């Protein structure tokens with residue numbers, strides 16, 4: 220479970236304050252995958268980063284009682300001067316997993332060939348996002364965080380393999396997806412919310428959430 224309790228978050232731009240959350244309270248429950256609809260630039264990435272613990276609230280608290288992934292595509296835990304092999308084995312140890320398993324899983328999924336033993340700093344952005352996606356899928360979480368703005372790969376073979384593993388994982392896991400597009404949420408989510416004016420409005424169905432989202436667009 221992830222529970223936001225009276226959470227406020229804003230950024231000072233030098234001229235004004237950009238408010239992302241204003242004393243917002245909501246919960247993500249295990250077994251109830253949630254899609255959050257939000258217009259571009261209103262705070263999708265910030266909210267996902269707060270769920271992952273990468274951004275702190277200004278006020279209020281965020282309670283986590285499950286194993287929560289880092290955001291899909293997040294590169295923060297990967298060391299550029301080390302090879303994919305070294306990164307995979309290091310992350311396996313951090314999560315108390317078998318380094319041989321994590322290394323061979325990522326090697327199979329990434330399709331980086333000899334680059335798997337080259338420093339990550341020599342990779343293209345597509346290669347880096349394949350590695351970060353593979354590392355996330357090698358670990359098991361209760362809640363997976365997906366930001367629609369995440370780096371993506373155009374490698375067809377990788378997308379096929381990663382899509383298969385992700386679908387398998389999601390059978391037992393809960394997902395939080397933030398997106399500006401309702402059709403992105405349809406694939407993953409049972410319930411939906413709308414981020415609007417610093418509040419997160421929760422709905423039982425995506426249809427209901429879309430009504431508020433569309434109403435806002437036309438008003």
Ligand SMILES: Nc1ncnc2c1ncn2[C@@H]1O[C@H](COP(=O)(O)OP(=O)(O)OP(=O)(O)O)[C@@H](O)[C@H]1O
Nearest residue numbers: 230231232237258259260261262263264265266368
């Ligand atoms: N560290 C920061 N300092 C100042 N402003 C920030 C900071 N981080 C984010 N912002 C601003 O907060 C707002 C929300 O940013 P965020 O990246 O969370 O939005 P988003 O909905 O994911 O955006 P996009 O749809 O463009 O991906 C944006 O206006 C952004 O410029």
